[in-house]
Amino acid sequence: MKELGLFLIFVGIISTALPMINPNGQYVFLNWMNNWGPNAAWAIRGGITLLGFVLWRVGGRRG
Numbered sequence: 723m724k725e726l727g728l729f730l731i732f733v734g735i736i737s738t739a740l741p742m743i744n745p746n747g748q749y750v751f752l753n754w755m756n757n758w759g760p761n762a763a764w765a766i767r768g769g770i771t772l773l774g775f776v777l778w779r780v781g782g783r784r785g
Contacts, residue, residue, distance in 0.1 A: 730774025
């Protein structure tokens with residue numbers, strides 16, 4: 723679960739940073755989120771990041 727959590731955190735941060743780095747870029751995944759409206763898109767980005775953090779935190783130790 724920790725690996726999935728880290729992946730979701732990474733995806734959430736990238737999806738948040740890309741529009742700020744290149745606002746004119748066309749990204750398929752980001753356009754899908756933006757079709758729901760700007761507030762819903764930010765909620766999805768935040769939710770992905772938060773879910774990743776929770777999975778990473780709760781994910782137990784390997785060993």
